[in-house]
Amino acid sequence: MNDWTFSEAERAAVYRAIHTRRDIRSTFLPQPIPDAILWRLLGAAAAAPSVGFMQPTEIIVIRDAEVRRQIHAHFESVNRAAAEVYTDADRRAYDALKLAAIIETPLNLCFTCDTTTQRGRGLGRQTMPETAVFSTVCAVQNVWLAARAENIGVGWVSILEPETVKTRLDIPAHLTLVAYLCVGYVSEFPAQPELETKGWEHARDLTEMVYFDRYGVRQP
Amino acid sequence: MNDWTFSEAERAAVYRAIHTRRDIRSTFLPQPIPDAILWRLLGAAAAAPSVGFMQPTEIIVIRDAEVRRQIHAHFESVNRAAAEVYTDADRRAYDALKLAAIIETPLNLCFTCDTTTQRGRGLGRQTMPETAVFSTVCAVQNVWLAARAENIGVGWVSILEPETVKTRLDIPAHLTLVAYLCVGYVSEFPAQPELETKGWEHARDLTEMVYFDRYGVRQP
Numbered sequence: 001m002n003d004w005t006f007s008e009a010e011r012a013a014v015y016r017a018i019h020t021r022r023d024i025r026s027t028f029l030p031q032p033i034p035d036a037i038l039w040r041l042l043g044a045a046a047a048a049p050s051v052g053f054m055q056p057t058e059i060i061v062i063r064d065a066e067v068r069r070q071i072h073a074h075f076e077s078v079n080r081a082a083a084e085v086y087t088d089a090d091r092r093a094y095d096a097l098k099l100a101a102i103i104e105t106p107l108n109l110c111f112t113c114d115t116t117t118q119r120g121r122g123l124g125r126q127t128m129p130e131t132a133v134f135s136t137v138c139a140v141q142n143v144w145l146a147a148r149a150e151n152i153g154v155g156w157v158s159i160l161e162p163e164t165v166k167t168r169l170d171i172p173a174h175l176t177l178v179a180y181l182c183v184g185y186v187s188e189f190p191a192q193p194e195l196e197t198k199g200w201e202h203a204r205d206l207t208e209m210v211y212f213d214r215y216g217v218r219q220p
Numbered sequence: 221m222n223d224w225t226f227s228e229a230e231r232a233a234v235y236r237a238i239h240t241r242r243d244i245r246s247t248f249l250p251q252p253i254p255d256a257i258l259w260r261l262l263g264a265a266a267a268a269p270s271v272g273f274m275q276p277t278e279i280i281v282i283r284d285a286e287v288r289r290q291i292h293a294h295f296e297s298v299n300r301a302a303a304e305v306y307t308d309a310d311r312r313a314y315d316a317l318k319l320a321a322i323i324e325t326p327l328n329l330c331f332t333c334d335t336t337t338q339r340g341r342g343l344g345r346q347t348m349p350e351t352a353v354f355s356t357v358c359a360v361q362n363v364w365l366a367a368r369a370e371n372i373g374v375g376w377v378s379i380l381e382p383e384t385v386k387t388r389l390d391i392p393a394h395l396t397l398v399a400y401l402c403v404g405y406v407s408e409f410p411a412q413p414e415l416e417t418k419g420w421e422h423a424r425d426l427t428e429m430v431y432f433d434r435y436g437v438r439q440p
Contacts, residue, residue: 013233014369053415124378137357149234195273
């Protein structure tokens with residue numbers, strides 16, 4: 001054991017966060033998130049990996065009710081359009097899903113990425129410039145798991161026009177909007193993903209997702 | 221306390237993984253990763269969130285030495301070209317960095333995303349189709365944190381041409397290459413990011429990364 005070694009109990013806790021994290025839409029409670037806990041979540045974002053250590057992520061903490069109302073109104077409008085691609089049973093299933101909790105949650109977090117920053121001096125971004133934005137996604141996942149460990153739920157809303165959200169939040173044109181999260185305490189963490197429970201999609205078998213040495217090879 | 225509540229010790233373990241995770245390049249050990257632990261890491265990937273529960277991620281587990289030699293040769297070639305953009309002290313600093321451990325690690329993991337899959341029935345992808353690839357990045361971060369809890373190091377190599385890697389690994393044209401990881405046990409987890417220790421880039425203050433209600437507003 002070194003001082004950097006994780007114990008079995010610590011390892012189990014990390015896996016527990018990974019496996020019981022959920023995309024929460026409908027079990028949020030209104031109670032506010034204390035500032036000390038908010039800053040722990042933000043600290044988890046700052047600890048995320050970034051290509052070339054460029055740290056391109058900035059986060060807007062949204063608690064103002066009027067700002068959230070504006071984002072919610074935009075979501076409603078975009079979601080009506082999104083529903084139009086579904087027909088019959090699919091449309092009824094889609095309409096029965098709750099897909100955002102912008103108003104009900106006391107806290108929204110908007111993640112942006114500055115792909116133009118000189119920080120990191122371009123290291124690692126010549127052949128895969130998309131890794132700048134990927135760095136911000138890693139920050140989102142860190143926050144999601146930290147929130148789970150705080151017994152706080154998170155729902156990622158992607159039914160938004162990035163440019164409209166940027167305008168509403170005064171986000172400069174050169175920044176990329178990466179994620180918009182609804183964050184709050186919950187009455188429960190469901191055992192299964194909600195889209196699985198509601199029959200929207202089934203879970204894949206792990207073995208179906210894995211190949212060995214080359215794509216398509218099932219056994220090592 | 222509900223049965224889904226995290227204890228303080230569990231919460232601390234999750235934050236410990238988040239804050240002590242490192243992008244490892246130079247302290248890898250050759251010992252192989254047991255299959256049971258490999259499958260736990262892969263299970264962490266499968267537990268990642270995905271837009272519309274589309275689960276677009278597939279992973280190639282690479283242990284074959286010849287495959288790794290081919291990818292390493294490609295990395296060396298691309299890295300020589302990448303170094304050319306730096307001059308003088310920057311060039312010397314770049315050349316002194318170790319940026320991949322494809323050969324030294326016993327295990328490489330290549331993450332792909334199928335943005336064309338019908339799984340998830342397009343939910344959440346109409347206005348932000350990039351969230352398909354983001355789902356795969358969330359899987360990468362899950363594996364990175366799970367590895368930290370297993371006392372296993374991970375280095376993400378982005379100095380690769382995605383199309384070349386796809387060809388080398390027989391990855392179908394319609395899939396997106398998202399990440400290539402070097403994975404192995406380590407002699408230590410450094411206290412600070414290596415690019416910080418080596419003076420390539422400094423760490424940002426957390427408060428500099430956070431705004432309230434609208435971009436540019438520092439106080440709520």
